[in-house]
Amino acid sequence: MNSFGLTLTALCCIVVVLGGLPFSSDAQLDPSFYKNTCPKVHSIVREVIRNVSKTDPRMLASLVRLHFHDCFVLGCDASVLLNKSDTIVTEQEAFPNINSLRGLDVVNRIKTAVEKECPDIVSCADILALSAQISSILADGPNWKVPLGRRDGLTANQSLANTALPAPFHPLETLKKKFSDQGLDTTDLVALSGAHTFGRSHCSLFVDRLYNFSSTGKPDPTLNTTYLQELRKICPNGGSTNNLANFDPTTPDKFDKNYYSNLQGKKGLLQSDQELFSTSGADTISIVNKFSADKNAFFESFETAIIKMGKIGVITGNQGEIRKHCNFVNKEFAKLGLITKASVESEEGMSSSF
Structure with missing residues (x-):
């Protein structure tokens, strides 16, 4: 998971797969x-x-994001973890993921520990789902019972990762369409967007809002002017687009409902965030107001939405496999003949719309 106007180096953090994939109601x-x-x-x-x-x-935010990015492409099957190989075109080099994914080494540490305790039992896809839940809990966020039993996929799809995800500059109707195509409704969209209550974003994702929104030469009119000046200090015009800004300027590492009060105050970091509240007449406005006023309502809706998302396109039973190493399908891993370290990760930027 570069700029709003012209680049596509980061797209979304919480979207799912193309409509052709099953919604896993039978999983x-x-x-x-x-x-x-x-x-x-x-x-x-x-x-x-x-x-x-x-x-x-x-x-914690990075691991929640990683679960989302897994489910974006080919369903929740750990395809995002597969390294480039003779048979795999890795999703890690897709626009939404390159130079932004974090947590791959942490997942591998977890996999190693789990394999020591119970070898060939727990899938990497389930580790991603559990990691998201536990990360949320550790950040004082919602807790949900994670449905388990996913199997790991045998391939990845970089081109799908490049095309199936909403961008951080998409208008609300496009965001809603992307979600509805995957069986997720408007409440799911607003609730899952609430994951931007913690974590960071690279300046590249919102710098156009600060100086040249929609090629107007002016800042985004939906952006709070005081907040605008704060962001300009972090992301100076013509400066590095790799600088990081908090999604939530008040409690950046806590999973709470501040995301929604930020939207009410025109302090949504990404355009796709602020669209939920600043789109005139949108049905998302009342949902934002509800979640801002009631943390329990937000948490309950988030739990429902992430469980629904976590079931999209899953494979179970005898499909797929249980990978021995999360970065390689078992046939590739067997060819290596030894444990290979995961690819080196870049600094976390939460560079994604969701």
Whole structure:
């Protein structure tokens, strides 16, 4: 997960796959799937993430984002984790992901620990889903029972990653269409966008809003003028677009409902954020107001939406495989003959619309 006007280096953080994929209503997922085969999986995932977050609190947002990016393409099958190989065109080099994905090494640490406890049992796709839930909890956010039993896919799709995701400069109707195509409704859109209550974004995603919105030579009129000046200090005109800004300037590492009060105050960092509140006559406005006033309503809707999203396009039963290493399908991994380190990650930028 560069600028709003001309580049596409980062697209969305919480969208799902093309309409042709199943919405997984028939998927046999169960929160107690590993009750007998790997009963310690939750505690193992939590321990690794908790330790990492002590020195890198931003990782919590990164892992939530990574789960979203997995489900964007080919369903929630860990395709985003696959490295480039003779048979794989990696999604990690797609516009929404290149130089922005974080957490790949953390997922590999979790996988190593899980494999030691219960080898060949837990999929990388389920590790991503659990990591998102546990990261939310550690950031004081919502908690949900994660349906488990996903299998890992055998391929990736970079071109789909490049085309299937809404961009941070899309208008509301485009955002709604992208979500509805995947079985997600308007409430899901507003709730899942609330993941931007923590994390960071590269200046590249919103710098046009500060100086040259829609090629007008002026800032975005929906942007709070005081907030505009604060952002200009972080992202000077002509300066580095790799600088990072908090999605939420008040509680940047906490999963709370401030995202919605920020929108009410015209302090949505990305255009696609502010569209939810500043689009005249939009039905999303009342939802933003509801979530701003009632944290429980937001959390409940987020839980419903992320569970729904986490079931899109999943493979179960005898489909796919349980990868031995999350960055390689098992056939490729067997050819390597040894454990290969995950590709080196870039600095986290939360460079995505969702």
